[in-house]
Amino acid sequence: MTEQIYDLITIGGGPAGLICAITGATGIPINSSGLFSSLIIEEGEIGNFAKYGKLRVTHKWFFMGHKVMNFLAIDAKEAGVQIIEHEKVIEVNLKSDIKTIKTNKDIYKGKKIAICTGFFPHGNLVKFTKNIRVMFSPIELEATFLPEEKDIKILILGGGHGTAELALKLKSLRPDIKISVIMEEKLNPEVENKYEGLKIHYGSVRVKKESSNNVECILLDEAGNEVNTGEYRKMLVDYNSYTMKTKVTDFLKDSGITLKEGYIKADNNGNTGICGVVAAGNIVTPVSGVITALSTGFTAGLNLYTQLYQEKYNKTPLLFPWLPIGDPLKHPLGMEEKVDWA
Incomplete structure (x- = not known):
């Protein structure tokens, strides 16, 4: 068991996981060195499937996925984010202040958890191959x-x-x-x-x-x-239309996280209903894509950064004034109101 207690552990090293781990550690602006300790656990390789896609802006303009993932990986390293690849999360305990993440190789502890596993279009397909x-x-x-x-x-x-x-x-x-x-x-x-x-x-x-x-x-x-x-x-x-059938959230069984048709239910700030646990990326929305993953991961990361900052300094960090994040000290979930799961 790893003795260190991380401020933030992110499960998943795709676009959502990378930007969430970076922003959760550094806040805004994204500095070269993170204020909080941050760990990413990725089952495959960092960037994973997003490396083979495109970050499309319009029908003509786009960025290649592998370049975006490489830039994010460099930023993560500069921010002090620790990255572990080829470890599969098999069990979590999210009910205490210090949460436990068990993989097929080790056990990790963290104060805040971000679930950014993404999803594979079909549970019966193990990986994309030549055909x-x-x-x-x-x-x-x-x-x-x-x-x-x-x-x-x-x-x-x-x-x-x-x-x-x-x-x-x-x-x-x-x-x-x-x-x-x-x-x-x-x-x-x-x-x-x-x-x-x-x-x-x-x-x-x-x-x-x-x-x-x-x-x-x-x-x-x-x-x-x-x-x-x-x-x-x-x-x-057809990645964008296939109903999610995946086992990437099997480790959340009995964790208290609410799932609907395989997706994690979360509000606009990534809050899942469990204090200190957020979710972001394609695991929370059927609208898949790198841009969506980056957006939700960024917001969830700022949410956790705000919580960590307030717990450490007892004051709110200076963020964008329009960012709709509540006060985690007054509202344990970082929300003004409870999430409506209806």
């Missing part, structure tokens, strides 16, 4: 990345109408390929005829095995029963 990946955006770009062979079978994993539209557009760009779509949400019968060129399956999918040129999948019905198997040249995940 399993997120769809490129815009869809015209995706069409250029698909193999040139004709009559190949493509499987698209998505959530509903939006996924069907993307698949239909891809079919118009590559009429020579065969597209199957796996969706949880049933389409309105009035519009189903529009997608006659697609093979739509309502339910889910489990990857059986992957070879160098194919992905063998087991199709599941809405109850989770196996109904069929199939081989596909590529499996594409």
Whole structure:
């Protein structure tokens, strides 16, 4: 067991986790050296999936994800944030003033906890590989990345109408390929005829095995029963529409954190309803993306910085005057009112 008690422990080292850990340690402005001790525990590598995405500003302007993550990692190091990679959190105790985080390798203690695990689009997919990946955006770009062979079978994993539209557009760009779509949400019968060129399956999918040129999948019905198997040249995940099915929050069982459909319920400042515990990033909102993760992580980090500062100096730090953070000394959750979980 690590003897040090950290001021802040952040679970997850993606964009939300990085900016939350940095801001929680340094406050505003983000200084080169943090006032509070900060630790990030990341199951994979820092930056993780966000390294392969884009921070899109408009349809023309964007920043490459790996560059943004590299800058954040440098800032974290300069702020004194300790980073631990390749450790999986398996259990937490958030009910006392000093919270305990147990991983597959060690046990850590902290005064404040930030949960920024993000999520993987589908719990049955362990990782993205050569033939399993997120769809490129815009869809015209995706069409250029698909193999040139004709009559190949493509499987698209998505959530509903939006996924069907993307698949239909891809079919118009590559009429020579065969597209199957796996969706949880049933389409309105009035519009189903529009997608006659697609093979739509309502339910889910489990990857059986992957070879160098194919992905063998087991199709599941809405109850989770196996109904069929199939081989596909590529499996594409419509990241922005697929309903979250993940086990990244399994460690929160019996922790007191409120979950809804896999997401953590939190207010606009990241407060979860447990004193000193916030959540940020894609784990709190179905609107996924680097910009959303950075925004919520930044706000949650400032929230924790305010709490730590007031507990240490008994006064409020100078922050942006418009930042809607309550007084943690008067309101233990940092909120003027309790969170409405309805």
